[in-house]
Amino acid sequence: MKKAVALSIVALTFAVTAQTFSSTLKPIKDKTVLSVNDEETVVLKITGMTCGGCAGHVSKALTELEGVLSENVSYPGDRNTITYNPKKTTVEKIIAAIEKTGYKAEVIKAVETEKG
Numbered sequence: 174m175k176k177a178v179a180l181s182i183v184a185l186t187f188a189v190t191a192q193t194f195s196s197t198l199k200p201i202k203d204k205t206v207l208s209v210n211d212e213e214t215v216v217l218k219i220t221g222m223t224c225g226g227c228a229g230h231v232s233k234a235l236t237e238l239e240g241v242l243s244e245n246v247s248y249p250g251d252r253n254t255i256t257y258n259p260k261k262t263t264v265e266k267i268i269a270a271i272e273k274t275g276y277k278a279e280v281i282k283a284v285e286t287e288k289g
Contacts, residue, residue, distance in 0.1 A: 212242065213283070214256045215264050220277040222248045227276065234270045238262060252281065 222228055228248035235244045235253075240261025246253040255267055264280060271278040 211258050211260060212256055213259050214254065215267070215280060216282040217253045217255065217268065217271070217278045218281050219246065219248075219251050219253055219271065220279075222251055222276060224248065230274045231271055231276060234274045235267065238267065238270045241267065253278070 219231060222231070225248055228246045231253060232244060232246045235241050235246075235255065240258045242256045242258060244253055244255045253271075257267065264283070268278045268280075
């Protein structure tokens, strides 16, 4: 009996984690065609995540933020690479959206996009 319960818990954990990872890199609702000048990328360190479900909460918060074009939250790894339209949102708003979910976020790297 204990073995069956343990296997059920492992299977459930795997299913939740697999679903979270399969949906972490996705386009966001703002599907407008952008020029290079309308796109910036930032890498954030996310503190406080303990599982794939946590990564899913962060991802969901970002998909609902206007101006976020794509995001890739990584657990384990505690990083999130976010591409956004700087005319519609800011790094500060992105961090605030993450922190509303109960996790801490700080900039690791702002990625410069070639303008041309």
